[in-house]
Amino acid sequence: MAIAEGDILESEKRLRSLRSVMSQRADELSDEQLMSRLGGPGVETAISALYDRYSRTVFGVGLKILGDRSSAEELVQDVFLKVWRSASTFDPSRGSFSTWLYRVTRSCALDLYRKRAHKVHPVPEGESYLATARDSSAGPQEVVDESWLSWRVSRALEVLDAPHREVIELAYFGGLSQREISARTGVPIGTVKTRTARAFKRLRQELAVGDTPQEASR
Amino acid sequence: MKCTDVSPNLAAFVVGGMEPEEAAEVQRHIASCSSCRNELEELEKVNRALQAAPPLEDPPSHLKEEILSQVRAEELSSSDEAAGPSGGYRSTYLRFVIARVAAAALVAMAAIGIVFGLREEPPVATIQLVPTPEEAAGLEEYWGVAELHQLPLGNQQVELKLNNFDEPEPNSYYELWFVSGEKRISAGSFTSVGKGETRVLLTVAPEARNCRTLLITEERADNDPAPSESVALIGEMP
Numbered sequence: 458m459a460i461a462e463g464d465i466l467e468s469e470k471r472l473r474s475l476r477s478v479m480s481q482r483a484d485e486l487s488d489e490q491l492m493s494r495l496g497g498p499g500v501e502t503a504i505s506a507l508y509d510r511y512s513r514t515v516f517g518v519g520l521k522i523l524g525d526r527s528s529a530e531e532l533v534q535d536v537f538l539k540v541w542r543s544a545s546t547f548d549p550s551r552g553s554f555s556t557w558l559y560r561v562t563r564s565c566a567l568d569l570y571r572k573r574a575h576k577v578h579p580v581p582e583g584e585s586y587l588a589t590a591r592d593s594s595a596g597p598q599e600v601v602d603e604s605w606l607s608w609r610v611s612r613a614l615e616v617l618d619a620p621h622r623e624v625i626e627l628a629y630f631g632g633l634s635q636r637e638i639s640a641r642t643g644v645p646i647g648t649v650k651t652r653t654a655r656a657f658k659r660l661r662q663e664l665a666v667g668d669t670p671q672e673a674s675r
Numbered sequence: 676m677k678c679t680d681v682s683p684n685l686a687a688f689v690v691g692g693m694e695p696e697e698a699a700e701v702q703r704h705i706a707s708c709s710s711c712r713n714e715l716e717e718l719e720k721v722n723r724a725l726q727a728a729p730p731l732e733d734p735p736s737h738l739k740e741e742i743l744s745q746v747r748a749e750e751l752s753s754s755d756e757a758a759g760p761s762g763g764y765r766s767t768y769l770r771f772v773i774a775r776v777a778a779a780a781l782v783a784m785a786a787i788g789i790v791f792g793l794r795e796e797p798p799v800a801t802i803q804l805v806p807t808p809e810e811a812a813g814l815e816e817y818w819g820v821a822e823l824h825q826l827p828l829g830n831q832q833v834e835l836k837l838n839n840f841d842e843p844e845p846n847s848y849y850e851l852w853f854v855s856g857e858k859r860i861s862a863g864s865f866t867s868v869g870k871g872e873t874r875v876l877l878t879v880a881p882e883a884r885n886c887r888t889l890l891i892t893e894e895r896a897d898n899d900p901a902p903s904e905s906v907a908l909i910g911e912m913p
Contacts, residue, residue: 500746500750501746501747504742504743505739505743508739508742512733512734512738512739513731513732513733513734514729515734516733516734517728517729517731517732518729520729520730520732521729521730529734530735530738533734533738533742534738534741534742534745537742538742538745538746541746542749603727606724606727607727607728607729609724610724610725610727610728610729611729611731613724614728614731622731625725626731628690628692629690629725629726629728630728630730630731634691634692634694635687635690635692635693636692636694637692638692649687650683650684650686650687651683653686653687653690654683654684654685654686654687656686657686657689657718657721658686660721660724660725661717661718661720661721664720664721664724
């Protein structure tokens with residue numbers, strides 16, 4: 458009655474295949490469809506797919522608002538657990554999932570910001586630029602309100618395909634000139650310029666639609 | 676420079692990554708061209724937005740698993756609170772989750788060789804599990820054995836050895852019940868991993884000690900916490 462090694466390998470193959478099918482199906486679902494699965498057996502697959510789509514934006518906005526990595530990581534955890542716990546409060550007829558998730562993120566960030574305000578935090582070496590951002594004259598509400606623009610840009614960047622996002626990342630986050638991007642990527646300078654122009658065109662379209670800060674904060 | 680030369684380069688101009696002489700040419704053109712100037716203003720808006728962009732960085736990879744673990748833990752907790760006949764969806768769903776975990780654990784155990792010589796002590800009881808006639812129809816070598824083992828702290832563990840136990844229907848799982856009269860106590864859920872021999876370890880609740888009948892049912896992941904009518908195997912304590 459011993460289990461043959463071949464049976465185990467076959468079982469593992471089946472499980473992998475099953476997981477792959479489930480994952481593929483989740484990729485094909487809209488955000489709203491995934492949200493509807495958070496109350497059912499597909500909860501892990503659904504939250505995993507939403508995490509893959511949005512964690513970078515939440516983390517990035519967390520870094521921007523809260524200013525340090527550990528707080529941004531705490532924000533990511535708080536946000537996705539709140540998404541799961543509060544899934545029933547999401548009403549797709551009242552707005553997109555992205556806007557709802559922004560509100561959740563904003564609320565969690567404000568909580569963390571206030572909680573942290575009561576503590577003294579040493580600023581680790583190398584994070585002085587973030588400390589400067591925190592020390593601005595803007596209060597927590599103002600700082601968080603600015604996050605809507607960060608959110609929208611981050612989401613807009615996510616819709617760019619890899620080559621177009623790369624030129625934007627290297628220009629804005631890497632501080633490289635068009636020629637330096639060309640040298641770094643091995644892509645001709647003319648192509649770098651074309652990709653930059655196309656990326657801008659797409660970003661312009663993406664940023665032209667969507668809620669105002671007031672609508673997003675409702 | 677003409678508009679057709681300048682326009683494709685305006686984004687690069689806005690980014691500020693052009694060579695100085697190229698930038699100067701673009702600057703001269705837009706000073707005298709309202710169309711390109713208007714386009715430049717639009718691109719400047721995108722530029723300002725990009726300057727407000729957060730870093731494009733993935734969070735640490737362990738975060739996702741931590742979140743999923745927390746979800747599982749809370750599912751367990753809410754299921755405990757909702758235990759009983761009216762346990763509702765969370766309880767039913769929990770069993771579905773456990774079934775998946777059990778299936779994964781089964782493969783893991785097999786991989787590390789635990790199944791070959793699980794423990795030295797002999798079982799305190801061995802129960803032959805046989806299919807109902809309708810389940811057995813057309814199937815060969817379809818049977819099971821449940822071995823009860825005593826654990827150090829007074830709990831018991833049941834080791835199921837199932838042969839040719841097919842995978843459950845989609846969105847379904849198997850569940851082991853200890854039965855005494857009208858009382859049915861679940862010992863947990865699992866999914867089979869296919870033909871051949873399947874081994875599953877489940878923990879037996881202390882209140883199941885006096886139950887003499889074991890049932891393995893096929894359950895659907897629905898809102899009904901009661902045992903289904905679909906009995907795969909049945910056995911009596913010797």
